[in-house]
Amino acid sequence: MSDIDVRADRLARVKALTDDGTFTEFGSQARHHVHAFDMQRKRPAGDGVVTGVGRVHGRPVALFSQDPTALGGSLGETHASKIARMLDHAARARCPIVGLLDSGGARIQEGVAALDGYGEIFRRNVQCSGRIPQVSVVLGPCAGGAVYSPALTDVVIMQRGKAHMFVTGPRVVKAVTFEDVSLADLGGADVHAQASGVAHLVADTAEESLDLARRVLGFLPGSCWERPPTYAPGDPLPMPEGGGIPDDHRMPYDVRLVIGGVVDAGSFLELHERFAPNIVVGFARIDGQAVGVVANQPLVLAGCLDIDASEKAARFVRMCDAFGLPLVTLVDVPGFLPGTGQEASGIIRKGAKLLYAYAEATVPRVTVVLRKAFGGAYIVMNSKSLGADAAFSWPGAELAVMGAEGAVDVIYRRDLEADPSRRDELVARYRAEAMAPHIPAERMSIDEVIAPGQTRDVVAATLRSLADGVEPTYRHDNLPQ
Ligand code: HXC
Numbered sequence: 001m002s003d004i005d006v007r008a009d010r011l012a013r014v015k016a017l018t019d020d021g022t023f024t025e026f027g028s029q030a031r032h033h034v035h036a037f038d039m040q041r042k043r044p045a046g047d048g049v050v051t052g053v054g055r056v057h058g059r060p061v062a063l064f065s066q067d068p069t070a071l072g073g074s075l076g077e078t079h080a081s082k083i084a085r086m087l088d089h090a091a092r093a094r095c096p097i098v099g100l101l102d103s104g105g106a107r108i109q110e111g112v113a114a115l116d117g118y119g120e121i122f123r124r125n126v127q128c129s130g131r132i133p134q135v136s137v138v139l140g141p142c143a144g145g146a147v148y149s150p151a152l153t154d155v156v157i158m159q160r161g162k163a164h165m166f167v168t169g170p171r172v173v174k175a176v177t178f179e180d181v182s183l184a185d186l187g188g189a190d191v192h193a194q195a196s197g198v199a200h201l202v203a204d205t206a207e208e209s210l211d212l213a214r215r216v217l218g219f220l221p222g223s224c225w226e227r228p229p230t231y232a233p234g235d236p237l238p239m240p241e242g243g244g245i246p247d248d249h250r251m252p253y254d255v256r257l258v259i260g261g262v263v264d265a266g267s268f269l270e271l272h273e274r275f276a277p278n279i280v281v282g283f284a285r286i287d288g289q290a291v292g293v294v295a296n297q298p299l300v301l302a303g304c305l306d307i308d309a310s311e312k313a314a315r316f317v318r319m320c321d322a323f324g325l326p327l328v329t330l331v332d333v334p335g336f337l338p339g340t341g342q343e344a345s346g347i348i349r350k351g352a353k354l355l356y357a358y359a360e361a362t363v364p365r366v367t368v369v370l371r372k373a374f375g376g377a378y379i380v381m382n383s384k385s386l387g388a389d390a391a392f393s394w395p396g397a398e399l400a401v402m403g404a405e406g407a408v409d410v411i412y413r414r415d416l417e418a419d420p421s422r423r424d425e426l427v428a429r430y431r432a433e434a435m436a437p438h439i440p441a442e443r444m445s446i447d448e449v450i451a452p453g454q455t456r457d458v459v460a461a462t463l464r465s466l467a468d469g470v471e472p473t474y475r476h477d478n479l480p481q
Helices: 012-017 036-041 077-093 112-128 144-152 170-177 183-187 189-196 206-217 255-262 307-322 340-344 347-360 375-380 404-411 413-418 420-435 438-442 452-469
Strands: 024-026 049-056 059-066 097-101 134-138 141-143 155-159 164-166 201-203 269-271 279-286 289-296 327-333 365-374 390-393 398-400
Touching (some): 012 049, 012 206, 059 077, 077 112, 097 206, 155 189, 255 279, 255 327, 279 452, 307 327, 307 347, 327 375, 365 452, 398 420
Parallel strands (some): 059 097, 097 134, 134 155, 365 398
Antiparallel strands (some): 279 289
């Protein structure tokens, strides 16, 4: 796929993002009024940023697109004021704002006026948070404090090889830490997709990056006061036999196959695919309705919750709640990841974010326990006690304070010291008497035990039953975490 050449047409990117013929530019003649450093000789029309309104999937969006061909896309007072006005416009129009970032950062000649320009943008990003969707597509440099505008938005998309995001560049890093690091290794798309979690999505070309932005917008309402858009209902992919769960409960399987058997075929858009892959989050549709899916991934760390997974899922849950997307949670979690590293890094404080996000959420919330739901992680993963509207379990699942082996070691310690050969018998007894899903079903912690093949229909029916009960409204912001 070819890339988009802004040198030939400075509107090329906004045209690629918006529906054909729908883009209307505002401020094409805006220019800076700076005299210092001979700046009167460099006054490009538009001041290095294209701003305006258009439509995506027929629905209104506001947008800005930094133009690297004019003053390096650097941000001065006029440039910033154009972006701030688009944010104000989007807030008033109650429509999403999409920012295409490609800039040398604060315009050096404008000094504090440029820095204040960033402050004006950041303040508006925060005021819009949770009210209108904000999507950032980074197609070039985004350095210094400039990175904090995308970081305040809901979804960040980066173009591999072109986008670089860092607070301090390679030269400063070298001066301070003596470390030699390339642009790509410091702030390239792969670093942010895998290690830092800054990027939700990555694409190889500008065109693909903008396509991803269009896909993201296809799941989100214009604002929190509107319902998400609906599409023609689709059928799911076939659910794997027995849900694809291996006979040996310690063996991994790919939870994305289960997701495929629940959501409309082809609708799943995974976010943060390579960051904290022990939990899977993404947008999808069920019966044509947008939903957010959260699922433990047994393929990685046995699906344990750790700090990164908790923060990743927490922000996703809060974003879905802010924009009225029902939550479907698929649970197969042996617990929180044990270890001094996690404890010292704050798994208590950071794990609490996911718990908080679920407990706070008022959108429809459905949970299905696939295989394991143990201890605190059982509660955190949208249990009924945290306010899930409905919780289901597959028949072979185990729900308990802890796994059978560990439990037996605690409660039968004396018996096992007296007769170690009783271990298997006691484990089997614990499994039968304390872990089977009919036990939580009797006390209504689980609403129904359902076969894997029923899952899509039961989840869809539950969501349909709740669809009219939740009015679109402002719930909360989408605080970065
Ligand atoms: C003013 C700038 C500029 C800047 C680029 N230009 N960045 N002018 N302020 N920040 C100008 C160049 O002088 C040049 O002008 C034109 O844009 C194109 O730049 P080139 O360097 O020729 O382009 P390229 O080789 O593609 O390199 C692009 C670049 C590089 C990697 C972005 O320009 C660069 O490193 N710029 C500085 C980046 C930076 O350190 N920014 C400050 C970050 S701190 P002419 O007239 O020659 O065409 C920051 C703080 C924000 O932004 C704080 C927010 C709270």
